[in-house]
Amino acid sequence: MSSNLTAHHYGITVADLDRAIEFYRDVLGLDVLDRFAVSGPAFADAVGVDGATGGFAHLDAGSARVELVEYEPEGDDADAGAVNRPGATHLGLAVEDVEAFHEGLPSDIETISDPRTTESGATILFVRDPEGNLIELIEA
Known part of the structure; x- marks a missing residue:
């Protein structure tokens, strides 16, 4: 097929x-x-x-x-939990400059950490939407 x-x-x-x-x-x-x-x-x-x-x-x-x-009808809340929990999901969005994006975030937006550059060379930042869903901003 x-x-x-x-x-x-x-x-x-x-x-x-x-x-x-x-x-x-x-x-x-x-x-x-x-x-x-x-x-x-x-x-x-x-x-x-x-x-x-x-x-x-x-x-x-x-x-x-x-x-x-x-x-x-609305179902039961899912556990947004940690990114390493089996079944956890996140939305990945590419940005040109993660640091600049981070600096422009409103102060009430929850982030997991400040931007970090990983061993792969990508700079990433995880934020949560108002419902706790994880969104990864990535500068590859």
Whole structure:
């Protein structure tokens, strides 16, 4: 079987779509491409949640989209926890200058550490969105 898969979007489930959009748009600088809702039996069946509806926002992340989704009914909170926990996820976004990006962050944005240059030569910075999701900013 031949497969020509390419990344379309990276999905992040959030509890407050408006608050998440503000962070990804205003702090990370991603443009909102589209905002829409999806419901109905086919959607609920596809996501495996009885009666599910979803509020969606698609943001421009270059070669793929970041998809923010607020579900109703809301499920239990996932443990955002540490990056080394099996099943942990993070969104990686390339930036030209991690140090400058870090200096421009609002003071209330949680970071794991200051920017660090790893043995591979990449400079990285992990931040958390308002819901605790990890985002890695990387200067390769």
